[in-house]
Amino acid sequence: QVQLVESGGGVVQAGGSLRLSCVASGRTFGNYAMAWFRQAPGKEREFVAGIARIGARAVYADSVKGRFTISGDNAKIMVYLQMNSLKPEDTAAYYCAAQPGIYLGTDETDFGSWGQGTQVTVSS
Numbered sequence: 001q002v003q004l005v006e007s008g009g010g011v012v013q014a015g016g017s018l019r020l021s022c023v024a025s026g027r028t029f030g031n032y033a034m035a036w037f038r039q040a041p042g043k044e045r046e047f048v049a050g051i052a053r054i055g056a057r058a059v060y061a062d063s064v065k066g067r068f069t070i071s072g073d074n075a076k077i078m079v080y081l082q083m084n085s086l087k088p089e090d091t092a093a094y095y096c097a098a099q100p101g102i103y104l105g106t107d108e109t110d111f112g113s114w115g116q117g118t119q120v121t122v123s124s
Contacts, residue, residue: 001113002026002077004096009118016122017084022096022115024077033104034072034079035111038092038120045095045108049081052104059104064090086122093117 008020020036035050049070051058058070067086072079079096097111105111 002032002098004098004113004115006094006096006115006118009094009120011121011123012086014086014088014122014124016086017082018086018120020081020083020094020096020118020120022072022079022081024098024113031075031102032077032098032100033102033111034070034077035097035104035106036070036079036081037095037097037108038090039095039117040089040092043092047106047108048094050104050106051079052102056102056104059106083120086120088122088124091120091122093119 002024003026006022033052036048037045038048039045049060067084069082095117096115098113099111
């Protein structure tokens with residue numbers, strides 16, 4: 001497993017932008033599928049975006065398509081989430097997740113390594 005640390009969260013007004021970063025340490029060689037999940041108070045953790053390997057097609061939840069962009073470097077296990085046109089309903093704790101291999105799942109059980117989360121709050 002790798003250790004993941006997220007950063008970049010904060011408070012932003014609706015319509016604004018934030019960029020989340022996730023850096024890995026530990027056993028960082030090899031390819032990893034990387035993803036972002038989020039969890040709002042009182043709700044289950046949900047898939048936001050993911051990428052199986054560099055150059056592969058990214059996968060997005062319908063709720064963020066056209067607004068969020070995931071990018072990263074699988075060899076270094078770094079992943080970013082550019083969030084534009086933020087809405088109050090995007091308010092949540094955002095988590096970075098990683099799993100060895102090139103299979104990209106969209107369920108939290110598909111990932112073995114998790115960061116501690118970074119809070120994103122969008123005010124109306």
